[in-house]
Amino acid sequence: MATVKKYIVIIMMVLILTLPGCANGQNGDLSGNGTESGQPVSAGILDDEPPALTVTCGMETIKALSGNYSWENYMGGEIGSAVIACGAHPLQCRDITPVIVLGEERTASLIFGDAPQPDKLEIICYSTDDWENMDARGKLNDIMTTVPPEIKLGKETIYVVNAEWTDADGYGGKAEYSFYTS
Secondary structure (H helix, E strand, C coil): CHHHHHHHHHHHHHHHHHHHHHCCCCCCCCCCCCCCCCCCCCCCCCCCCCCCCEEEECCEEEECEEEEEEEEEEECCEEEEEEEECCCCHHHCHHHCCEECCCCCCEEEEECCCCCCCCEEEEEEEEHHHCCCCCCCCEECCCECCCCCEEECCCCEEEEEEEEECHHHCEEEEEEEEEEEC
16 A cells, blocks of 8 residues: 555656646746736747638628648747648538628638738639539639738639648648638
8 A cells, every 4th residue: 555655656746847847838837828928929820720711801701611731830940749630521511611791892811810821822612502512623713912812702602722831930731721602
């Protein structure tokens, strides 16, 4: 019995000594909020996942559905964390995919939070008749090289946005987003 208590004490000591090393901020802050002042360390860039995509067209603004992604956070030239998230194909997500109801304005801005714009951006379009049709062939959409990037929207269209960031800014990866119009 004394041996079991000795092992429990040793395990507790190891945990107590190592947990402060897991803190994200200063002074043992385990909240993940960054610095002592409460300001985020990464200035709007999420360490473990790509930034959210907001799509604005006229008075309509939606947060696009986040799909598959692979994301790496680099610290001192080495990978600090790496995450791969897999989801359903965008054509299988009709009930949860955000919709933009088009008015007269047809130009949409793609805004990736406070993060820098992706290094590569590809947009594939499908007809809304293609919901649940995994054999459907999408077509590439033209992207205006503005900051933020803009695209012309058509009615009854599903948009799949593929974005890629290089590791030049201390993070990088690929992310897929989707939304549709009516």
